[in-house]
Amino acid sequence: MIPSKCFPSRRNFLKAGAALTTGISGLNFLSPSAYSDDADLGIIGPRKGYSPEIGTLTSMMAFMRSQVLDSVEGMSQQDLDFLLDAKANRIGALLMHLAAVETFYQLNTFEGVNPEKLPKEFKEKWGVPQELGDPARDAIKGHSLAFYLNILHETRDKTLSEFRKRDDKWLAAVDKTWLPAARHEWGWNNHCKWFHVTEHEANHNGQIKLLKSRLPGAKPANG
Secondary structure, three states, X not given: OOOHHHOOOHHHHHHHXXXXXXXXXXXXXXXXXXXXXXXXXXXXXXXXXXXXXXXXXXXXXXXXXHHHHHHHOOOOHHHHHOOOOOOOOOHHHHHHXXXXXXHHHHXXXXXXXXXXXXXXHHHHHHHHHHHXXXXXXXXXXXXXXXXXXXXXXXHXXXXXXXXXXXXXXXXXXXXXXXXXXXXXXXXXXXXXXXXXXXXXXHHHHHHHHHHHHOXXXXXXXXX
């Protein structure tokens, strides 16, 4: 039998998110734009305020984000700082990494910034969480779940705000300079880049779930 938690409802998702904000002032976790307006997370398709293809993309991104939030719900600072071994990443660092990668694609697709010419400000703020490894293991720790979720939500809000300014022609536009290796000889279009953001989040959500299952006192996984 598939566990019921594999079937998230929007009501339960928003309820869980609202609980995170209780007692925490100054942090805006649940702005309407963060979850593709008022649509049901279980429906993949166009969304009000976006062109058809971009709206469908945002619905996929919203569903994937709900899975990540479910994975980290209720985690303590100790949980987020847990280090499985010398080569693993902390869960908190993985959450920062998600925001760093999304910010990178914002610069590239919205502002046309070349990956080889990232601004100094990006490197200073996002370089460590983007690359992970030993620097991230040393530096990204000591923060609450609220800290990481606020960064994720602020980053996603900016993405969706920019999506509303664009159309499906922009989404289909191909960047022929992107990854000029043999297997990417035709480049990537913006749709592929943002789909990659989504599947990248799915990949790290799997890592988060593995680390969660190894937390001290963790219960055996049930599916």
